Amino acid sequence: MIYKGSCHCGKVAYEVEGTIDGAMACNCSMCQRKGSLLWFVPRDRMRLTTPEANASTYQFNKHHIKHRFCATCGIHPYGEGTDPKGNAMAAINIRCLEDIDLDSVPVKHFNGRAL
Numbered sequence: 580m581i582y583k584g585s586c587h588c589g590k591v592a593y594e595v596e597g598t599i600d601g602a603m604a605c606n607c608s609m610c611q612r613k614g615s616l617l618w619f620v621p622r623d624r625m626r627l628t629t630p631e632a633n634a635s636t637y638q639f640n641k642h643h644i645k646h647r648f649c650a651t652c653g654i655h656p657y658g659e660g661t662d663p664k665g666n667a668m669a670a671i672n673i674r675c676l677e678d679i680d681l682d683s684v685p686v687k688h689f690n691g692r693a694l
């Protein structure tokens with residue numbers, strides 16, 4: 580399945596391929612404020628359909644994760660980082676995907692570092 584995701588104004592958009600088997604509600608100081616529901620996929624399964632420069636980057640703490648957001652509308656559609664083995668990963672905010680039934684996705688709660 581290929582999902583399309585974007586920020587609110589459309590300056591940051593992407594396609595991501597895979598099966599959503601669950602999402603994570605991270606309680607770090609950033610995600611708690613954003614309310615993101617994250618689905619982790621290998622970074623190469625996600626393809627930006629807008630120029631990468633359209634996505635601003637916010638980093639904090641140990642700078643493990645690049646929180647990507649749209650500087651125009653303020654929405655955070657995805658993040659980037661590496662898993663414990665060093666593989667490039669994308670954290671898709673499934674609240675930004677089209678045609679998805681959020682209530683059907685099992686949500687896990689997480690304490691600590693997401694990636």
Ligand SMILES: [Zn+2]
Pocket residue numbers: 586587588589590591649650651652653654
């Ligand atoms: Zn936007």
